[in-house]
Amino acid sequence: MKNLLSLIALLIFILSIPCYAEDNQDITPSLKQDDKKEVIFSGDENFKLLPDTKESFIEKIEKHINLFSERLKEKFSLWLNRSTKYIEKMKEILIEKGLPEDLVYLPLIESGFNVNARSRANAVGPWQFIESTAKRYGLVIDWWRDERKDPIKSTVAAAKYLKDLYKMFGDWSLALAAYNAGEGRIYKAMNRIGENDYWMLLNTKYLPNETKNYVPKYIAALTIAKQPENFGFENIEEQDSIEYSEVVIPSPTDIDVIAKCAEVDVRTIKELNPELKRWSTPMNVKEYIIRIPEDKKDTFLSNFEKISPEKRFSYDTYLTKKGDTVYKIAKKTGYSTTVLYEMNGTEIFKNLKPGTKIMIPPRDKFTPSPEDKFYEKKKSNKKKASKSKKNSQNSKKTIKSKAHKKV
Numbered sequence: 175m176k177n178l179l180s181l182i183a184l185l186i187f188i189l190s191i192p193c194y195a196e197d198n199q200d201i202t203p204s205l206k207q208d209d210k211k212e213v214i215f216s217g218d219e220n221f222k223l224l225p226d227t228k229e230s231f232i233e234k235i236e237k238h239i240n241l242f243s244e245r246l247k248e249k250f251s252l253w254l255n256r257s258t259k260y261i262e263k264m265k266e267i268l269i270e271k272g273l274p275e276d277l278v279y280l281p282l283i284e285s286g287f288n289v290n291a292r293s294r295a296n297a298v299g300p301w302q303f304i305e306s307t308a309k310r311y312g313l314v315i316d317w318w319r320d321e322r323k324d325p326i327k328s329t330v331a332a333a334k335y336l337k338d339l340y341k342m343f344g345d346w347s348l349a350l351a352a353y354n355a356g357e358g359r360i361y362k363a364m365n366r367i368g369e370n371d372y373w374m375l376l377n378t379k380y381l382p383n384e385t386k387n388y389v390p391k392y393i394a395a396l397t398i399a400k401q402p403e404n405f406g407f408e409n410i411e412e413q414d415s416i417e418y419s420e421v422v423i424p425s426p427t428d429i430d431v432i433a434k435c436a437e438v439d440v441r442t443i444k445e446l447n448p449e450l451k452r453w454s455t456p457m458n459v460k461e462y463i464i465r466i467p468e469d470k471k472d473t474f475l476s477n478f479e480k481i482s483p484e485k486r487f488s489y490d491t492y493l494t495k496k497g498d499t500v501y502k503i504a505k506k507t508g509y510s511t512t513v514l515y516e517m518n519g520t521e522i523f524k525n526l527k528p529g530t531k532i533m534i535p536p537r538d539k540f541t542p543s544p545e546d547k548f549y550e551k552k553k554s555n556k557k558k559a560s561k562s563k564k565n566s567q568n569s570k571k572t573i574k575s576k577a578h579k580k581v
Contacts, residue, residue, distance in 0.1 A: 215397045221274035238394035243405040253286035259413040264329045271333040282395040289323045289448045298322040301332040311335050317516045318456035324449040347372035347389050355385040418446050419471040423462045427486040428454045435477035436470040453539035488536040496528045507534050
């Protein structure tokens with residue numbers, strides 16, 4: 175019995191000795207729930223996000239930290255991973271424009287750093303610009319390209335917009351809220367309650383819920399991004415930062431021709447130039463700046479010179495027949511009038527003669543996108559509505575005319 179008790183005592187002693195795994199000595203443990211509020215990024219002198227009396231708002235931020243680090247952990251890991259490809263270039267732009275570099279984490283909650291992201295409100299790209307704001311800040315959106323998807327150009331536009339918003343409101347929380355909801359809505363909410371404090375607006379009915387959650391969500395994402403290991407994100411796979419050379423293309427050129435000249439695959443060229451929507455660089459500009467891998471500039475230029483201009487750009491042709499109009503050609507070819515105008519201009523269709531060459535997209539390289547179909551449907555509905563309105567007005571005029579004759 176004595177021996178048994180001694181053996182039990184020895185086992186208890188052995189089990190109580192702490193074990194240390196050599197491989198884990200450098201790993202920082204995730205923070206406990208109570209410690210998370212201590213590391214929440216509330217801003218500094220140049221980038222104030224939370225008021226000094228911040229305790230009552232911490233809970234709103236913690237809620238999003240828990241959401242990102244628990245329920246959405248896999249998705250947020252993907253966003254962090256994707257961000258590493260663009261973040262250094264974006265930071266350089268923000269700093270150059272005199273903005274806080276931590277604004278670089280805003281695309282985490284806007285798009286997850288997905289250059290092809292599109293919202294239900296048709297906001298596009300990493301910074302999620304709607305069309306009107308994008309054009310106001312110099313981004314080109316047409317049939318050939320959508321510069322909202324360009325991580326460099328869209329960051330320049332976002333920097334200008336954020337700078338203007340900060341000048342308007344003099345407060346970063348309000349500026350960010352305006353980035354989400356629009357400056358008009360924020361001004362209106364401020365005037366309603368006579369306060370210029372974002373955090374005071376959260377308990378009112380004058381902001382949409384998305385905007386009420388926007389700044390807390392951004393602070394949560396920023397807090398995790400600055401110290402991911404503290405929130406259980408130990409294995410973020412960093413991607414190589416985008417590096418490229420720029421070359422001027424003097425005439426429209428197919429993307430696969432550019433890839434061949436640079437001796438890389440088509441996917442590489444598309445990733446470096448995500449704004450391009452079609453099979454080639456735009457036809458509506460005299461020259462276009464394209465990005466190619468940084469070490470491929472000399473190779474590209476050498477190969478490009480060997481290809482004659484007429485072999486750089488692909489298109490099919492349609493020969494007009496007697497009685498053809500742009501609408502008949504659209505019906506015969508299966509391409510919309512928009513496509514025909516984009517490739518040929520409008521003048522050619524004014525006095526069509528038989529045998530006229532009309533350029534159409536190459537069938538092996540062009541497929542209408544869901545976006546094309548959406549805008550064509552929108553255009554068609556607008557045309558129908560206009561026609562219906564015109565018929566209604568003509569009908570009223572006829573009735574008035576008949577009534578006048580009776581009198």
